[in-house]
Amino acid sequence: MAAASKTTGEGWSSRRAFVLAAIGSAVGLGNMWRFPAEAGANGGGAFVMFYLLCVLLIGLPVLLSEVVIGRHGQSNAPESVRRVAEESGKSTGWALLADIGVLGAFMVLSFYCVVGGWVLYYIGVFLGDIFTTGIVGGAFQGRDPAEVEALLPALFGNGALMLGLHVAFLAITFFFVARGVSGGIEWVATWLMPAFFILFVAITFYGAFTGGFDEAVSYLFTVDFSALTGPVMLAAVGQAFFSLSLGVAGMMTYGAYVGRDVNLAGTSGIIAAADSAVALLAGLCIFPIVFAAGLEANAGPGLMFQSLPRAFQDIPFGSVIGLLFFVMVFFAALTSSISLLEAPTAWFKDRFRMPRPIATGIVAGGAMVLGGFAAWFFGQPVPVVSGIALFDGQDVFSVLDTATSRILMPIGAIMTSLFVGWVASRRLIDSENGLSGGLHHTWLFLVRWACPLALVVILIVGIFPSIVGE
Incomplete structure (x- = not known):
């Protein structure tokens, strides 16, 4: 049995x-939506190979660092960093790295639930299609393909519906986080994650018989080294970092609930491997269906919400497969949104000594308002940031996405690497990480040198995208 956190009493x-x-925290829309889109936009095999290398050399070391801080601190993320700093005889000002992560988690949650609302929308669309046309044949029978692809732009143009879906998805997230670690978060993980994997494997297996599976395998795993350009490598590094939900205090928070009997190195390896496996399976799940329908892989963000629904028109039992697919995506999105809400909730609950349901409600209420602006004014540029090059012409949704993914998350992860690699007591860190011998020295080198340098590059390119011609 795992021990409870010293501060929260939960575990x-x-x-x-x-x-x-x-x-569940790591596997989310970053795997199901962003990875296939990034792989498609960056040429497939070369991107995938470099992505896996980055998960091993950058993502996994930072992941282990965050969990180590959380378990030793046994509290919310900023307090855990503060405790590690105090025991190491260093400034407690390093808690700023977790403060940045908590703020990032709140901001990501705000727009993440907007995308979660899109998933709910497509679940409703495919349910309606089943009741209208039945389950035999392809989806959206009798409807023009252009009409199917226009469903997403139509949703974007309906501010009230976007807002309602955002609130609905956030309300579901609130319900489980308010119930606590064992009664809510753990329940979701132990039931929905196995269900997610069962659906995922089943749909991937189905995709193997659609006629586009061989093409998808070739696309994802045939490496053309000439395609491994600077922008492709930077995209792969960014995807490896973001798909593991690093830099938003989630893994620190979850680590605080872990008992001393758990080997953190081995467990972190399992988490990173599972996250990468899901990303690859997402490609093997989506691309065969898309290729079988004669559609392009490089559709970008529209791949899952436009190209895929269109592809379901051309496959047997397309409406049922489409429904199951988006239910599966909903499971993945929910487990990630729960971790995003838990990080600021744990901080609020401990900082102000308030009951969990109230703390959860305050954070969720703030995310509802901020995300509500992102949903209601989707596609409308924000005048107040029009003079800032990085945000010029962006709507609220994109401003939140850009500010977190390009600034807050990389800064938080850089500070985490520097803190664990150079500031925290070696004795303290070594007692927690579960590594020894060559693996320990390799991990320490990566945390001290490779991770900060790579993340600094991500930060600089994120702020100044013109460097790589974006």
Whole structure:
């Protein structure tokens, strides 16, 4: 049995619960939506190969660092960093790195639930299609393909519906986080993650018989080194970093609920491997269906919400497969949004000594308002940032996305690497990380040198995208 956090009195009931919850935190829309889009936009195999290398050399070391801080601190993320700093005889000002992460988690949650609302919308669309046309044949029978692809732009143009879906998805997230670690977060992880994997494997298996599976395998795993350009490598580094939900205090928070009997190195390896496997399966799930329909892989963000629904028109039982697919995506999105809400909730609850449901409600209420602006004014540029090059012409949704993914998350991860690699007591860190011998020295080198340097590059390119011609 895992021990409870010193501050919160809450903890995972077992190592399995922590692993499933952490995988749920990492596996989300970044895997299901962003990875296939990034792979498609960056040429497939070369991107995938470099992405896997970056997960191993950058993502995993930072992931282990965050969990180590959380378990030793046994509290919300900023307090955990503060405790590690105090015991190391260093300035508690380093807690700023977790403050940045908590702020980032709140901002990501605000717009993430807007995208979660899109998933709910497509679940409703495919349910309606089943009741209208039945389950035999392709989806959206009798409807023009252009009409199907226009569903997403039509949703974007309906501010009231966007707002309602955002609130609905956030309300579901609030319900489980308010119930606590064992009664809510762990319950979701132990039930929805296995269901997610069952649906995922089943749909991927189905895709193997659609006629585009061989093309998808070739596309994802045939490496053309001439395609490994600077922008492709930077995209792969960014995807590896963001898909593991690093830099938003989530893994620190979850780590605080882990007992001393859990080997953090081995568990972090399982989490990173599962996250990468899901990303690859997402490609093997989506691309065969898209290729079989004769559609292009490089549709970008529209791949999942426009190209894929259009592809379901051309496959047997397309409406059922489409419904199951978006239910599966909903499971992944929910487990990630729960971790995003938990990080600021844990901070609020501990900082102001208030009951969990009230703390959860305050954070969720703030995210509802901020995300509500992103939903209602979707596609409308924000005048107040029009003079800032990085945000010029962006709407609220894009401003939140840009500010977190290009600035806050990389800064938080850089500071985490520097803190664990150079500031925190070696004795303290070594007692927690579960590594020894050559693996320990390799991890320390990566945390001290490779991770900060790579993340600094991500930060600089994120702020000044013209460097790579974006």
